[in-house]
Amino acid sequence: MHMHKFEKIWLIFGIGALLVFLTVLGVSAFYLGNQPPSCLATINPEKVDTTAPFNEPGLKKVEGKDWDYELVYVAQAFAYTPGDIEVPLGAKVKVIATTKDVIHGFEVAGTNINMMLEPGYISEFVTTFDKAGEYLILCNEYCGSGHHMMASKIKVVK
Amino acid sequence: MAKTELNRKTKTEIEDSSSLKGTLASVFLLGFFLIVTWVSVYFLFLNRF
Numbered sequence: 001m002h003m004h005k006f007e008k009i010w011l012i013f014g015i016g017a018l019l020v021f022l023t024v025l026g027v028s029a030f031y032l033g034n035q036p037p038s039c040l041a042t043i044n045p046e047k048v049d050t051t052a053p054f055n056e057p058g059l060k061k062v063e064g065k066d067w068d069y070e071l072v073y074v075a076q077a078f079a080y081t082p083g084d085i086e087v088p089l090g091a092k093v094k095v096i097a098t099t100k101d102v103i104h105g106f107e108v109a110g111t112n113i114n115m116m117l118e119p120g121y122i123s124e125f126v127t128t129f130d131k132a133g134e135y136l137i138l139c140n141e142y143c144g145s146g147h148h149m150m151a152s153k154i155k156v157v158k
Numbered sequence: 159m160a161k162t163e164l165n166r167k168t169k170t171e172i173e174d175s176s177s178l179k180g181t182l183a184s185v186f187l188l189g190f191f192l193i194v195t196w197v198s199v200y201f202l203f204l205n206r207f
Contacts, residue, residue, distance in 0.1 A: 006178040010185040017189065021196070112206045127207045 037115035041122035048074055048100045057081045059093075066092070067126055073097035073137075075104040075117050078146030080137060084153040092128045105140030108154060116141060129156045 028034045048054045057072045071093050074081045087093060097106050099117040106115045106123065115123040139150035 004178055006182040010182065010189070013186070013189055017193065024200075110206065112203060130207050 037123040037125050038118060038121045039124075041124070042120055043098055043122050045098075045100060045119040048098060053096060054098060059085055059087060065094075067094040069093045071095045073106065073152075074100060075106065075139070075150075076100040077102060077104075077144050078139070078150040080106075080150070080152040082152070084155065086155045086157050087129050089132050089156050089158045090128065090130055092126070094124060094126045096122060096124050098122050102143050103141050104143050104150070105138065107138045107140045109136045109138055111135060114140075129154075132156045132158060 043051055043054070053060070053070065053072045054074050057074050060070050060072070061068065062070050069087070069091050071085065071087065073095065075097060076099065095106075095113055095115075097115060097117050098121065099119050101119065103119065104117045106117050107113070111127070113125050113127060115125060117123055133156055135154045135156065137152040137154060139147055143150065
């Protein structure tokens, strides 16, 4: 088959770029263990208030885990529990969240924490809060008439 | 009598005058645009917590 020299060049370039992107994705998923925020963990949405850890929302120090703190959130129309919270600078935190009613969003603006909270599922994200400041938590999934009022705050303090 | 032209040999030259230079340039422009945007979003991801 005759193929123009230029065609060979851009085919190699395209396939090479695809391989690089897929390798990065594969290393991230299978070596670094990155997974979607909601990954196979389920909960009865009607019993959120009595199910650990959601019976005590807030920041908790934990021992013997890969992270130092667990930050538990319960979302419902149209608020997050807890409201404002302070996290020590440099803390490795597992954010654990779920919703009691409809689908909510959980976006900490300006960070990589951006999850969808679905009734019946637990969403988790592990990160190190290494930049001080005030971060706004926003609902970015339309959840009803009070959607735009649904917000909370994380303060990362020294 | 008319002469048959069956035996007349004509040579048709097919010249490939199509140039792919412009195509190559646009393919690489698009390629580098994709790579630059991908890498910048990736570093944005790495720099945030």
